[in-house]
Amino acid sequence: MRVGVFFCQFNPEWSLALDPVIKYADNLPGVVLTRQMGIKPKPEPESLAELIRTYDFERVVIAGDSPGYFKPLFTKAVAMSDLNTEEIRLASFREHGAEGADAIDRAKAILACAVFGVPYSLAAVPKGGPVHHATLVIGGGIAGIQAALELANAGKQVYLVERTGTIGGHMAMFDKTFPTLDCAACILTPKMVAVAQHDMIRLFTGSTVEYVNGVPGAYRARIKTRPRYVDLKACVSCGICSEVCPVKVASEFDAGISQRKAIYIPFPQAIPNVYIIDGDHCTYLQTAGTKCGVCEKKCPKECINFQDKGQVTDIEIGNIILATGYDILDPTIIPQYGYGVFPNVITALEFERLTNASGTTGGRIVVKTKKTSKRTGEEEWIFDAGNPPPKNVAIIHCVGSRNKKYNAYCSRVCCMYSLKFSHLVKEKIPGANCYEFYIDMRAFGKGYEEFAERIREEGTFVVRGRSATVSMNGDQLVVKGEDIVQDKNVEFPVDLVILAVGLVPARGTAELCKLLGLKRDSDGWFSELDYNGNPTETERGGIFVAGMCQGPKDIPDTVAQASAVAAGVLRSISSGRGIGHRSSLMLSEIEARAKSIHTY
């Protein structure tokens, strides 16, 4: 086989010392010519074809950070020189992760595979030891629940670790799912109950992973459970403790639009369905037992234990699934929308809780009004079921998304949930006007475009052009923008502004990455092994990603990926071959494997 290797650099800032790689390429069997083409070369196809003919190449390898960029040019040249265009091979250094300490060895391996005509992913299969059958799932949202249930139903032990007091994650906060407008809780709650009742799932709520060590297939992890101060087994969630508790705190589950007590249950369907004491706000705990303690006295089951110190559990597992989800971007950093300044500018998550039948207003969509707090005497803006409903609602898309200052990426779900909001407003408030300010309508899934069409037909005013500012004209909120389709400047007086805020990786993602030795992409999400071909595995053997923590995605995609992850885990368990870190692969191993595939 006579092979010509062409090094073409696409990104001028990409820095990999090519000299050793070129030297290595020169010594590979079959390579008759290596040529360094420089940054973004534009050779004439005719002269390239001439070169290919002169050397009588049987295979052409394009090597570089993004060699695919140059493929059309080489295809043209190869076609002109009567060589089979299938014999153009790409050695994609960047895409196969040739960076960091072992970048040069990795690049050599990638190049060797290309020269031998073997796909890198076929040759680079790490060997590993036997696999422990238990799995650790980090994150108890829909992705974690789905993956845990898939594995548990296959008869494998699962440890599900959740940071907050209940599983369910963000999906539990939602009212309806798009585009079918199914009730989110009706899908999620049975799954949550199944998790709680499953013999093969051990649930750790209020817990975090302290460390992970070991090798793929035989990891050891320590799970630290924060004190709950309530006996998990004894509590029957009668709620007396919460009734008597004098401390009020903004409810995390209600996105801050309502208040909960210091001893609370996040929501009535929480799993485990047990009350929890917020140690940061409880008077008894904050004063070291000198004040209050009324819940302990009133509890009929005597299940409150202020001496709870939490616990530490060491587990052994074979695989780890990351399903840590996301947080919403804090819109106070974008001053022109006036979030935090104007009370009736709210985030999508707050609206989600407002319109939820289990929310503070019982599902009535209302505006905030000024009330004087009885306890502190301060004026505050609150949602109350008796408040008037908004007549005009503006929904602003892409808040902080697709914006080079905040998130450069598209958060993917906002277009659809915003349209859903329009529907909910129109359904619950007859005669209300909804204005959707969007840049591009990204209705990408099954039935989504039809859903967008339906919302338009329902009479929502869909304005193409993002609103630039939200301001106050007297008592009236005013949303200003440019409708670029109608070619008009628009200015709408509205009562409620909903910001379709973008999504960011959940807090703690960076720490978890460090803990597990994983990579994150430029936007902060976990890096998968290969976005197209292997979207569930990571660089580290036996560590998988599912759901939002890998990148924004909607519920159907999250559930699908969670199930796919379970398949990956089960494959590693049942194959008997085990798994290993891809990064630990030696150049000689890959080379040998590539050669062996090459020969037969």
Next chain:
Amino acid sequence: MAIRVNPKLIEDLTSFGAADVNMCYHCGDCSAVCVHSDELYRFPRKSMRQLQMGLGEKIDTALEPWLCYYCGQCSDQCPREANPGETMMSLRRWLINRYDITGIAGKFFRSKKTEILTIVAIGLLTAMAALTYHFFRGSIHVYDGENAFLPSLLVHLFDLFLGAFLAVILLLNAGNMWRLTMLKGKEISIPWWLYLKEFLVLPLHFFTQIRYAKCDTGNREKPYMPWIVHLGLMWSYLTMLILVMVFLPFLQSGPQIDWSVHIFGYLATIGLATGLVYFIRSRIRMHYVQYKKTHATDWVFVILLLIITVTGIFQHIFHRLGLPVAANVTYLLHLMAVTPWLIRMPFTKWAHLIYRPLAMYFSEVRRSAVALEQKSEVSFRPVLQTI
């Protein structure tokens, strides 16, 4: 009517300063945040669109770039960092080039080498002319009166000649601007008497630049500063121009200070110096988005004006101190900078002194014409009616 598309329009515009037009994805943030963008003149987004589509004719006949004072809010808010404010600035340079019938402006904007060489050549020519005169008649030891090195009457005549040259070019270019914006780019008929009706707009904007005061510079500590400095610079400049063009013999007489004339000179000098310091300081600090990019012609503008101001101050001081040689040398240097400066005026950014108030005037005439045809329904809820 067929629309001609120029696919290289953006590429062409890069030499005038705009670099990021293609980044724009038309969210409309910039148009919505701009206080000057209204139903009839909507920018900067629309101009960005026209550029992306290569609608050269629409760009050439547009008044919008002149309605922008570059407060920088649009570029500040742009999610794509497409820099709409800088694009409007570049479009103004582009339009100066378009209005210019001689084609010199384009050469200056496209190549700083051409511009600098031209300036140096004109400066040297001026020096040669002065030295030739010196060879025959003038004496370097005499500043004023008979046998003066540079007799003020002669310089005055030269000034008037230059002034006439400038006026002719500017008039022709302004006429060209009118032809492009009001005849070629018109969508409706404009009755002639509207030009009379709206005439007051011209002096109003020329002397007050009142639209600049309306710019929303809320992100700054002193929101009125850019307007005041710009206005002060313009007034000082205008005063100095009139002094030099009309009252030069009085200005150059002395060594006694003639307060009735010189007081204006002092005030104008203070204004110019302040403006220059402000300009240079902000361009170096780059603390607001509008100062981040400075075109080569702008630097030439500032440096020349700096030389003129400094030499002007010194020749004045030397003259009053009774140092005729030093005064004559600085005066020659001064003239070497002033001549290219004056000749350069209609072909560079300076010309916006004329074009901008004209554009405001034309835009108001157009607006009245539209109102006449009752096409403009100034409604804030247009979407409701059309969807």
